[in-house]
Amino acid sequence: MPVDADAPDKPAKPGKSGNAGKPGKSAKGRSGEGDGPALPSTTDLLSVAVRALGGSERPGQVRMAQSVQRAIDAGDHVAVQAGTGTGKSLAYLVPAIRQAMISGSAVVVSTATIALQRQLVDRDLPRLADALAPELPHKPDFAILKGRRNYLCRYKVTAGWPEDEPDQLFDPREVSATGRMVQRIQEWAETTETGDRDELVPGVNEQAWRQFSVSARECLGAQRCPSGAECFAELARERAGKVDVVVTNHALLAIDAMEEFEVLPEHDVVVVDEAHELVDRVTSVVTDELSGAAVGLAVRRVAKLIEQATADRLQEAGETLEALLGAAPAGRVDDLPPVLGTTLALVRDSAAACITALGPRGGDRSGGAARDAGKDAEEMGLRKAAFNALDEVHDTAQRMLDAYGHEREIDRAEVVWLLEATDRRPATLRVAPLSVAGMLRDNLFGDRTVVLTSATLALGGSFDGLARQWGLGEPAAADGGAETKGAGWTGLDVGSPFDHPRSGILYVAKHLPQPGRDGLPQPYLDEIAELIEAAGGRTLGLFSSMRAAKAATEALRDRLDFPLLCQGDDSTMLLVKQFAEDEPTCLFGTLSLWQGVDVPGPSLRLVIIDRIPFPRPDDPLTSARQRHVAAKGGNGFMSVAATHAALLLAQGAGRLLRSQTDKGVVAILDPRLETARYGSFLRASLPPFWSTNDPALVRGALKRLATG
Structure with a gap:
């Protein structure tokens, strides 16, 4: 349901601290034997x-x-x-x-x-x-x-709300495909009983769905919406x-x-x-972003509701921001450049002027005269959409300005960074908290x-x-x-029902060179090939980047006699299904496979991890968090980078044993797990497999599993 x-x-919620206004623990009573109904x-x-x-x-x-x-x-x-x-x-x-x-x-x-x-x-x-x-x-x-957002908005299906993006931002073929999805949603809207997006099979892209859904902030509210009762x-x-x-x-x-x-x-x-x-x-929920496109969306939503000159000020501010971000280098913005500060203030103030020009939030602006209910609701919807877009722009610009001005690193609470433009996204500023603990x-x-x-x-x-x-x-x-x-x-x-030392081997390839930044070294490819051949396929390869996964696939696909799938060849769900159903098949991939694969049985006997999955050194949020921990007297590397790596390593190694009868090997090719000082911390995060550095012993064990 x-x-x-x-x-x-x-x-x-009044105050928002400690969930004030919500019933506390004492309000409902606890579950002791004397409270409420007598239960087993x-x-x-x-x-x-x-x-x-x-x-x-x-x-x-x-x-x-x-x-x-x-x-x-x-x-x-x-x-x-x-x-x-x-x-x-x-x-x-x-x-x-x-x-x-x-x-x-x-x-x-x-x-x-x-x-x-x-x-x-x-x-x-x-x-x-x-x-x-x-x-x-x-x-x-x-x-x-x-x-x-996951539900069809009955009112938006019929109301003339503006689209979030202009068609010209998209490839014509994509526009055509989106148009077909829009038509399918409209047909489905006439028959659905739940309005749940998950009913749409096959699914539709976000661009199409946004035209028929609203966020909580955009919603008119059940009491005001003509479709509120249904x-x-x-x-x-x-x-x-x-x-x-x-x-x-x-x-x-x-x-x-x-x-x-x-x-x-x-x-x-x-x-x-x-x-x-x-x-x-x-962290994702409380991360905000700002771009010229976001400002342009706010302008389109408000342009017909206020004087043109006021909307034009915001348009010009957005164009200035877009040009500035397009020329700036991607990465963390530790110190606020004066030109960026001036531009963010201009965007904030122009958005504030538009908000003021819109007048009161909600309510009847017609002086009480009788109006057509549908027209009134339509105007209310357009105004609420405009307020929402303007609030996002104004508040995000202010939040980014507030991220600066601290004399000491320890006083900094947020980090701002710039994402470079791609085919699908303009250059974008993001802001996120250094910690969500509070x-x-x-x-x-x-x-x-x-x-x-x-x-x-x-x-x-x-x-x-x-x-x-x-x-x-x-x-x-x-x-x-x-x-x-x-x-x-x-x-x-509470431990695990699996007998890890008897069911699995942790193999660390201590003899290999340390991984570099220029892709997989040849010794790594040779090691992967030898392990897969010994296992008779049946391998899940977990790589620290999609580039490494694809490089390994290209280098080994012709070298091995086993089917070799790579994440991105098809939907991940279908690839995992194919991998599970055909024992000799191997599957290579990256992050989602580290945590999202559940394949019990003989189809998975070997998990290969190419390197310790530390976050990228240039990752803006992670690097800022490390620096912040260090400024407070802690060990930034261990608290952030090593903790991140330990979590992923444990999740990756956990793919091997999924049932009581499973057996196999987790092979970690990165020798730093044995040689670096932080190696003991990472190994302590892994399941208690029997461990070895002997490649011949591991290949022998895999061959026995393959033939047994």
């Missing part, structure tokens, strides 16, 4: 669920469920590392559902990927609801909560407010915590699955229990790194590396 999240008609314990409910689903008890799953229940009872937070095969979804869903029954409010489950959302809603939750129904006051119900998003959100478990994503979770309007139903427990991606997803601490963790879980949280054997990034603070105590306690939070590693 897909539903929407954005609800601009709800009252704003979490352990008993988990046993019922496991038996009903035909599974067997897993110690790690039980420990995790009990830890989640303790956190709910105490009103604290818990971070749980649970390896593949633990059954972590069940371990957090059972106490979450129990809490929803007791408190009467929904529990929110947030994921990073659509795949996990679909798994929860299509498989895990329906089966679990059936299993637990006899033990609970009612059968648990659930919904996916989506952003308003709004797909409002109807979906109404259904969402009545369920026990709401499944959403990290971006929407961040929007709910940080925006001025309510998005999610009232809740006092949040489960953040795939929590290793939380910081990056939140935002998360105040707005997400402030007044509710948060459960954070993933197969990869204890980096370097410790929860400290991610806990600091989340804003949870330093740990107060530790227990043998398995449990970490901090002020108001606990970190727990």
Whole structure:
């Protein structure tokens, strides 16, 4: 039952700090045995669920469920590392559902990927609801909560709203293809019962969809919109407010915590699955950008609503910005050049003049005279779209100006950088926070229990790194590396049901040269070929860049007797399917494959990682964060770059064992994992495979697996 999240008609959150105005933990009561209806314990409910689903008890799953229940009872937070095969979804869903029954409010489950959302809603939750129904006051119900942009806007289908982009910015063939998509959306709009974009198969591009959807800020509101009574998003959100478990994503979770309007139903427990991606997803939500094209869009939206001279001022400011950015070098902008400062101020002030010229936000500008309701709503829609575009331009320009003027690096809060122009994007300035820890601490963790879980949280054997990034603070105590306690939070590693030393080998090619910047050295290509031949194909190659993945594919495709696929040859989903279904096939790719491949069985016996996946040294945000940590007396490299690499390495290595019968090798070709001082930190983040540096031994093991 897909539903929407954005609800601009709800009252704003006062203060926005600590989620003021939302019910705190004491408002709903906790889930102790004396509160609410008498229910079986979490352990008993988990046993019922496991038996009903035909599974067997897993110690790690039980420990995790009990830890989640303790956190709910105490009103604290818990971070749980649970390896593949633990059954972590069940371990957090059972106490979450129990809490929803007791408190009467929904529990929110947030994921990073659509795949996990679909798994929860299509498989895990329906089966679990059936299993637990006899033990609970009612059968648990659930919904996916989506952003308003994912739903067809009934009013926009018929209203004359301006398009976001002029056709001349696009290749004529692309315009034609988009036109066909627009026609298909219009036909679908006449029959759809949900308005959910996911119903459109095949899908449509963003350019086409934007013409039929609105953001929460653009929405007129159900009370003012002529189509408000039948709004797909409002109807979906109404259904969402009545369920026990709401499944959403990290971006929407961040929007709910940080925006001025309510998005999610009232809740006092949040489960953040795939929590290793939380910081990056939140950072994306709070990153703003500014370009000449963005200013031009604001001008087009406001031009017919105000005096031409006022709109022309903004147009000229946007053209000045576009010319300036087009001539400037890409990269981090540490010090504000006077000409850029003057231009940003000009853009800000011109946008402010347009906002003033538009007059009051909302309301009737006709002096109370009777008007046609449709015309009134159409004008309101055009005005709201104009306000939204102008606010974005004004506030982003001001935010960029505010990023400067600090005497010390330690006082800097944000970083600004310039992206060079591409075929699909003009030169663009971006601004992002150096840390989201304070935002998360105040707005997400402030007044509710948060459960954070993933197969990869204890980096370097410790929860400290991610806990600091989340804003949870330093740990107060530790227990043998398995449990970490901090002020108001606990970190727990429940392990994995896999016998890693018996099932897998970690091979570090210590004899190879250090990787350089000029692509894959020939010894690396030779090593990859020898390993794949020994494995009989069956290889997932994870590369630090798409350039390296393509270079390896081109160099080895004719050299090997096995089918070799490369990310980009087709959709990633189809490539993974082909890889899984044909045992000898190999698949090479980059970032999405490091975390998005689940291929149990004999089709995957070898995972090759070409180099330690440090962020690029010239990455503006990462490098700025490193410098900021160093200015505060910390180790910027270890806190940022090494933590990033450890997370990806652990995720990549985790592709090997996906079922109890899986066996194989993780081969890391970068010798720095053995020779560099930071190598021990990175190795401590990896699963506890049996390790070796002997290439002959590894090739022999792979050959035995291939023939056995």
